[in-house]
Amino acid sequence: MTKIEQLAAWVQESQRIVFFGGAGISTESGIPDFRSAAGIYQMETASPYAPEEILSRPFFNRHPEVFYDFYKTKMIHSEARPNPAHLCLAKLEQAGKLTHIITQNIDGLHQMAGSRNVLELHGSIHRNYCMDCRQSHSLDEVMQSASIVPVCHNCRGVVKPDVVLYGENLDNQVLSESIQAIASADMLLIGGTSLTVQPAAHLVTYFNGDRTVLLSASPTAYDQHADLLITDPIGAVMEEVSRLLS
Secondary structure, X not given: OOHHHHHHHHHHHOOOEEEEEOHHHOHHHOOOOOOOOOOHXXXXXXXXXXXXXHOEHHXXXXXXXXXXXXXXXXXXXXXXXOOHHHHHHHHHHHOOOEEEEEEOOOOOHHHHHOOOOEEEOOEEEEEEEEOOOOOEEOHHHHHOOOOOOOEXXXXXOEEEEEEOOEXXXXXXXXXXXXXXXXXXXXXXXXXXXXXXXXXXXXHHHHOOOOEEEEEOOOOOOOHHHOOEEEXXXXXXXXXXXXXXXX
């Protein structure tokens, strides 16, 4: 039995699967990750600031125009579409096998694929709000604003993406729901994450179930804890799983 056949068999036997994912599941949809050689942190920018600094809350407060120039050109990929991994996870949810997706991504591709129970640890580019009156604004409004820094049509306040920047805390409700979902799972499927970003990576330690599957092309500190480790591209793996379960 191949590793992918083993994964498909375990999926068939499981009833409460939770998927914990990161940027690696979206790279196959054309969205760059952060830390790889081709990632966002290695990109040249027109400003003298490092990407990590630009993506911090203090920097956003001081230089919103520099932040938005970087954000709109490097972080938004409106053409991206779900790949076979996203689609397979949505299919597993619809089949009653998968209870939650817990993602560090902000791109909304899981929802675009049809998933409903998605816990977004780092927020979403598709939600934006006025920092003064809290009015909601769409991604289209942000991208099509007349000025580089979008302003509220209600009160003219600065609009901020509902994404977690460096220096900001994760949403306590999302964290609580994520912990509960992982603790209640009978199988934890981890994919596309280096498990280095805290506190998100610590969430996997709440898993008490029988089977941990790690889909990662690169080594992680959690490899030794995995009951099954698959290093093939996650899209191809999940596409084959979907085929085997059909």
